[in-house]
Amino acid sequence: MTDLYESQRAMRAMRKAAMQRGVIALLDIGTSKIACLVLRFEPDTGLRAPETIGSLAGQSTFRVIGAATTRSRGVRFGEIDAMAETERAIRTAVQAAQKMANTRVDHVIAAFAGAQPRSYGLAGEVEVAGSHVDEQDVARVLAACDMPPIGQGREVLHAHPVNFALDHRSGLGDPRGHVGRRLAADMHLLTVDAAAIQNLIYCIRRCDLELAGIASSAYVSGLSALVEDEQELGAACIDMGGGATGVSIFMKKHMIFADAVRLGGDHITRDIAAGLQVPMAVAERIKTFHGGVHATGMDDREMIELAGNSGDWEKDRRQVSRAELIGIMRPRVEEILEDVRGLLDAAGFDHLPSQQIVLTGGASQIPGLDGLAARILGQNVRLGRPLRVQGLPQAATGAGFASAVGLALFAAHPQDEWWDFEIPAERLGGRSLKRAYRWFRANW
Amino acid sequence: MRPLSAEPRYLPQGGAAHPAQAGQRRVAVAPRPLRRDPAPSRLAFRLQRLWLTPFVRSITRIGLPVFALVLGLGLWLGDDGRRAELVARYDDVKTAIQNRPEFMVSLLKIEGAGPEVDGAIRAMLPVELPASSFDIDLEAYRTMIRRLDAVADASLVIRSGGLLEVRVTERTPAILWRTPLGLEMLDAEGHRVATLIDRASRPDLPLIAGEGANAAVPEALAVLRAAQPILSRARGLVRVGERRWDLVLDRDQRILLPAADPVRAVERLIALDAAEDLLDRDFTHLDLRNQTRPTIRLSANALEQFRAITGQATKVKATP
Numbered sequence: 235m236t237d238l239y240e241s242q243r244a245m246r247a248m249r250k251a252a253m254q255r256g257v258i259a260l261l262d263i264g265t266s267k268i269a270c271l272v273l274r275f276e277p278d279t280g281l282r283a284p285e286t287i288g289s290l291a292g293q294s295t296f297r298v299i300g301a302a303t304t305r306s307r308g309v310r311f312g313e314i315d316a317m318a319e320t321e322r323a324i325r326t327a328v329q330a331a332q333k334m335a336n337t338r339v340d341h342v343i344a345a346f347a348g349a350q351p352r353s354y355g356l357a358g359e360v361e362v363a364g365s366h367v368d369e370q371d372v373a374r375v376l377a378a379c380d381m382p383p384i385g386q387g388r389e390v391l392h393a394h395p396v397n398f399a400l401d402h403r404s405g406l407g408d409p410r411g412h413v414g415r416r417l418a419a420d421m422h423l424l425t426v427d428a429a430a431i432q433n434l435i436y437c438i439r440r441c442d443l444e445l446a447g448i449a450s451s452a453y454v455s456g457l458s459a460l461v462e463d464e465q466e467l468g469a470a471c472i473d474m475g476g477g478a479t480g481v482s483i484f485m486k487k488h489m490i491f492a493d494a495v496r497l498g499g500d501h502i503t504r505d506i507a508a509g510l511q512v513p514m515a516v517a518e519r520i521k522t523f524h525g526g527v528h529a530t531g532m533d534d535r536e537m538i539e540l541a542g543n544s545g546d547w548e549k550d551r552r553q554v555s556r557a558e559l560i561g562i563m564r565p566r567v568e569e570i571l572e573d574v575r576g577l578l579d580a581a582g583f584d585h586l587p588s589q590q591i592v593l594t595g596g597a598s599q600i601p602g603l604d605g606l607a608a609r610i611l612g613q614n615v616r617l618g619r620p621l622r623v624q625g626l627p628q629a630a631t632g633a634g635f636a637s638a639v640g641l642a643l644f645a646a647h648p649q650d651e652w653w654d655f656e657i658p659a660e661r662l663g664g665r666s667l668k669r670a671y672r673w674f675r676a677n678w
Numbered sequence: 679m680r681p682l683s684a685e686p687r688y689l690p691q692g693g694a695a696h697p698a699q700a701g702q703r704r705v706a707v708a709p710r711p712l713r714r715d716p717a718p719s720r721l722a723f724r725l726q727r728l729w730l731t732p733f734v735r736s737i738t739r740i741g742l743p744v745f746a747l748v749l750g751l752g753l754w755l756g757d758d759g760r761r762a763e764l765v766a767r768y769d770d771v772k773t774a775i776q777n778r779p780e781f782m783v784s785l786l787k788i789e790g791a792g793p794e795v796d797g798a799i800r801a802m803l804p805v806e807l808p809a810s811s812f813d814i815d816l817e818a819y820r821t822m823i824r825r826l827d828a829v830a831d832a833s834l835v836i837r838s839g840g841l842l843e844v845r846v847t848e849r850t851p852a853i854l855w856r857t858p859l860g861l862e863m864l865d866a867e868g869h870r871v872a873t874l875i876d877r878a879s880r881p882d883l884p885l886i887a888g889e890g891a892n893a894a895v896p897e898a899l900a901v902l903r904a905a906q907p908i909l910s911r912a913r914g915l916v917r918v919g920e921r922r923w924d925l926v927l928d929r930d931q932r933i934l935l936p937a938a939d940p941v942r943a944v945e946r947l948i949a950l951d952a953a954e955d956l957l958d959r960d961f962t963h964l965d966l967r968n969q970t971r972p973t974i975r976l977s978a979n980a981l982e983q984f985r986a987i988t989g990q991a992t993k994v995k996a997t998p
Contacts, residue, residue: 304716322717329718329726338730442724 242390242653248446249645252341257299258446259328259339260641263320263346263434265309265477265500266596269630269638270327272300272335273645296646298625300335302327311496312348312451312478314433321437328441342443343645345637347451347478349430351391353491353581354382356421363676367400367409367417373656375419384425391431391450392424393652396488405486421652424450424492447645452480452492454640459594459618459633460484469590470583471618472574472611473636474597476500479570481577483586488649491581495573499597502566509562510554512540521600524556527564528602533557567600571610578611592618596634776812784808784840791846794872795828799844802826811836827870853895854880856887856914868895884909888917897940898923904944908957922967927957933964943969 252258253275262269273296304326308319332339358379362371376395398406400414409417438445456471465484473480477498483491507517524538533556542550589612598617608615620639728734755761784807788796802822805813816834823832831847851863851871863871874880884902898915901923905912916924922937935943943966950956960980965973
């Protein structure tokens with residue numbers, strides 16, 4: 235627990251160093267592609283007022299100066315499976331992005347989808363020490379949250395305080411300075427498999443890069459695909475990737491739940507390859523060019539050539555109708571969406587005031603998916619594309635880059651996490667002088 | 679270790695792997711070595727990152743070439759013989775260019791100078807004509823010419839056709855200055871023009887004498903101009919104590935002029951002379967230094983006469 239704090243704090247320090255240097259790389263390690271963006275932060279001109287967000291929703295401070303995508307290798311279900319392969323893929327992406335940016339990048343913020351994320355809601359409550367709530371009270375209430383049994387071999391990826399309550403007032407964003415007696419906090423904790431994080435750290439170290447932060451892909455794609463009022467009123471973002479489908483629920487601009495289904499677009503491709511007996515590359519091509527989930531009468535007449543290189547002329551010259559293709563794809567898509575439905579039900583999404591669902595990620599580009607999703611998930615479904623940020627190439631504005639763009643937002647304006655707050659004074663063993671000072675101040 | 683999963687049997691681009699069909703002509707092209715891994719090797723990755731480091735980039739792109747250039751030049755010029763050869767070659771080329779006929783000066787033309795000055799200027803030319811115009815230091819030559827006393831100003835132009843034209847303004851003598859060493863001609867500013875052997879050869883010029891007289895030539899000229907009516911009697915001006923003038927007339931008469939405003943004193947003298955025939959009187963000195971009281975020193979003879987007239991003569995009475 236403590237060492238995780240230390241590593242998270244170290245990553246925050248690294249991120250600060252990267253901001254000072256002005257260049258940071260973002261790595262979205264997905265199952266089907268690895269995307270790398272290079273951000274340049276403009277130095278703070280000091281022109282805008284300190285409390286305002288600034289122009290372009292605060293995104294004018296950074297600019298994408300390099301972007302590269304490479305076919306992912308060695309990643310399954312959003313987790314690193316073959317380390318050497320993944321390392322090579324990361325090197326390819328980073329090198330191309332560096333070349334485009336024409337600068338050297340040393341700091342990387344990475345996101346991945348898999349590693350079995352699990353969400354916990356934590357609550358803590360303390361008496362306020364003085365008359366006003368101060369930083370130390372916030373630190374103590376966060377420390378008072380009882381740690382759930384997250385299990386062996388798991389690590390905390392995100393720990394967001396989502397709500398503060400003071401006496402009978404709830405929904406405080408910032409309790410500091412308020413007058414009250416009992417301070418309570420709700421926190422959202424996201425844990426993932428520790429081995430996956432270790433693998434990721436190892437891979438990135440092997441590429442001579444410094445890790446300046448790790449994020450869950452579901453979380454960051456929610457940051458970029460949900461518009462601001464959806465984040466405020468409550469919405470679920472479903473990031474349909476290649477090997478895993480991430481689900482994140484946002485409320486009051488905080489993530490309150492995240493999980494992932496270990497199914498994605500690659501499974502659809504695999505189904506097509508198995509069903510039509512074609513190579514995976516051909517299956518992928520057929521899926522992207524002719525795929526769909528709603529068959530119409532027209533689709534019976536639209537024939538798709540199946541190329542193959544088996545050497546058997548009869549086999550290589552087959553044709554299937556688009557309806558057949560849809561017949562293969564649809565059950566798998568339904569299965570994914572039903573699993574997502576199950577996750578949302580388990581999370582109690584029904585009880586949220588807003589039932590907005592946003593589909594994003596590369597697999598969400600299947601034509602007709604929104605109609606199918608509306609029948610399974612609920613009526614308020616839309617397809618989401620990532621926010622537009624400065625300098626992003628046109629090729630990287632599609633739904634598949636939601637988590638890469640979300641990483642940019644995450645890098646520029648990270649939400650406060652547990653480790654960004656002060657450490658409560660009681661836990662600081664070595665700082666006895668400060669404790670003595672506090673004791674004096676409290677008693678005289 | 680190789681991964682457990684087998685290598686793909688077929689290349690992703692299907693057509694390239696197909697065996698050539700029977701009817702097709704076999705093209706003797708070696709199959710391109712298949713690049714199996716698009717990823718950069720660790721070394722390539724590191725080298726590229728090193729190359730993208732700004733410091734390394736600037737060192738390589740500016741520092742190294744400059745260093746190589748300086749090193750090469752230093753090594754090459756380290757040898758004495760090579761350096762001397764380089765200098766000699768440079769000098770050769772320089773001389774060859776300077777001695778081209780376009781740059782040669784063959785004729786010296788002097789305008790506005792008398793025969794003596796002309797001869798002196800020709801003698802002073804530092805190089806033997808014809809010479810390259812690069813060898814003639816016009817500025818130094820001009821200063822040298824201007825150092826001649828008889829020359830007021832000189833301008834030098836090299837005209838096309840190898841003509842060096844010297845335009846000289848000579849000083850005109852305005853006054854003569856008698857010094858212990860001889861007779862000098864001075865111009866209106868008091869600058870020496872030439873030595874005069876014989877006073878009689880320039881009877882038109884007035885004469886001044888005394889130490890420091892040359893420094894006050896304009897004043898002397900003004901005084902003489904004012905003394906125009908009595909000029910026929912004037913022998914010259916004598917500078918006294920380097921501050922004032924004496925106007926010397928014939929018959930050993932001296933008129934002592936004040937240091938300040940001598941012209942007015944002369945005018946006054948003329949007026950006195952016109953009114954009272956002053957200058958015809960027998961005196962040796964007329965002192966005009968004190969404006970309010972001109973003083974006359976009579977000659978011994980006149981003084982005797984004067985005393986006789988006024989009965990002031992001391993008559994020694996022989997008392998019995």
